[in-house]
Amino acid sequence: xxxxxxxxxxxxxxxxxxxxxxxxxxxxxxxxxxxxxxxxxxxxxxxxxxxxxxxxxxxxxxxxxxxxxxxxxxxxxxxxxxxxxxxxxxxxxxxxxxxxxxxxxxxxxxxxxxxxxxxxxxxxxxxxxxxxxxxxxxxxxxxxxxxxxxxxxxxxxxxxxxxxxxxxxxxxxxxxxxxxxxxxxxxxxxxxxxxxxxxxxxxxxxxxxxxxxxxxxxxxxxxxxxxxxxxxxxxxxxxxxxxxxxxxxxxxxxxx
Amino acid sequence: xxxxxxxxxxxxxxxxxxxxxxxxxxxxxxxxxxxxxxxxxxxxxxxxxxxxxxxxxxxxxxxxxxxxxxxxxxxxxxxxxxxxxxxxxxxxxxxxxxxxxxxxx
Numbered sequence: 001x002x003x004x005x006x007x008x009x010x011x012x013x014x015x016x017x018x019x020x021x022x023x024x025x026x027x028x029x030x031x032x033x034x035x036x037x038x039x040x041x042x043x044x045x046x047x048x049x050x051x052x053x054x055x056x057x058x059x060x061x062x063x064x065x066x067x068x069x070x071x072x073x074x075x076x077x078x079x080x081x082x083x084x085x086x087x088x089x090x091x092x093x094x095x096x097x098x099x100x101x102x103x104x105x106x107x108x109x110x111x112x113x114x115x116x117x118x119x120x121x122x123x124x125x126x127x128x129x130x131x132x133x134x135x136x137x138x139x140x141x142x143x144x145x146x147x148x149x150x151x152x153x154x155x156x157x158x159x160x161x162x163x164x165x166x167x168x169x170x171x172x173x174x175x176x177x178x179x180x181x182x183x184x185x186x187x188x189x190x191x192x193x194x195x196x197x198x199x200x201x202x203x204x205x206x207x208x209x210x211x212x213x214x215x216x217x218x219x220x221x222x223x224x225x226x227x228x229x230x231x232x233x234x235x236x237x238x239x240x241x242x243x244x245x246x247x248x249x250x251x252x253x254x255x256x
Numbered sequence: 257x258x259x260x261x262x263x264x265x266x267x268x269x270x271x272x273x274x275x276x277x278x279x280x281x282x283x284x285x286x287x288x289x290x291x292x293x294x295x296x297x298x299x300x301x302x303x304x305x306x307x308x309x310x311x312x313x314x315x316x317x318x319x320x321x322x323x324x325x326x327x328x329x330x331x332x333x334x335x336x337x338x339x340x341x342x343x344x345x346x347x348x349x350x351x352x353x354x355x356x357x358x359x360x361x
Contacts, residue, residue: 008312009286009312009315010282010285010286011279011282011283011286011315011316011319012315014278014279014282015268015279018268018269018272018275018278018279019268057308057311057312059308081311081312081314081315081318082311101314101315101318102264102315102318102319104267104268105268236302236304236305
């Protein structure tokens with residue numbers, strides 16, 4: 001079974017790598033310090049991934065955000081220091097086990113046995129990140145688009161996740177960040193990674209609420225906490241403001 | 257006060273000295289940055305971010321066999337999430353202990 005490890009803690013990754021190495025049926029094909037790197041791997045060389053060892057608490061993008069963003073996720077074993085997410089964890093069909101750090105060999109082997117049993121029972125389909133359509137190549141391009149907003153309903157838009165269109169309340173969006181071939185949509189409660197461009201989502205967002213403040217950032221101007229020199233604070237994220245975009249931002253402010 | 261140890265690392269590595277050395281090296285490389293990140297967040301009163309760093313440090317604390325300190329860290333993490341900090345001094349004592357221990361490895 002091909003495994004990847006997604007955990008922002010190097011020690012956790014090293015421990016898991018050592019445990020995996022002892023099982024001849026397992027191979028580590030990648031280890032990643034954040035969900036974005038893992039997402040790129042799954043979208044390129046990692047389509048044959050059978051099992052993901054996944055941390056829940058990671059900066060910017062949690063393990064649950066990651067699972068929700070992958071189409072047809074392979075088996076996932078959650079590895080976390082938090083015992084409080086067990087109930088939520090088993091709401092996801094792909095999660096086969098939940099290990100609390102520090103993990104021991106026996107607990108690790110039990111989790112792996114579950115993953116192997118699942119693979120034997122139902123071969124895992126290829127992993128497909130949001131926005132691509134290998135499982136439905138004949139679908140029209142419009143259907144394949146990761147973003148779709150009904151033209152007459154500017155209060156929400158949809159992202160295509162695991163063949164479901166997930167509704168996102170536009171007002172709940174704090175920031176949209178471009179990261180390579182993806183955009184990272186941060187809302188008040190969840191984060192989403194979508195295979196799209198900043199330009200495409202910019203066209204879908206109401207201009208009275210959202211503003212591109214930097215080559216790689218669109219912000220919800222209603223969510224600004226404060227502005228300092230060349231940055232704005234949105235929630236706890238400091239967003240850079242480019243010199244060219246700063247005048248338009250200042251125009252939007254209801255200043256005394 | 258309970259003392260840190262490498263029992264977990266030694267059990268995990270068994271006879272594999274290279275694996276043991278890798279784990280120790282990883283701890284030595286990673287721990288100072290995690291402590292610094294916590295201190296930066298805490299000192300700037302960004303308690304939510306500090307809670308995230310405490311969460312991560314809990315793993316190291318438990319790996320060093322510091323059971324009581326682990327529960328202290330867990331309580332402190334919850335405190336920070338609620339913008340409270342009554343356990344800060346006790347937690348800093350734990351950090352001091354594990355920092356010294358890691359440096360001695």
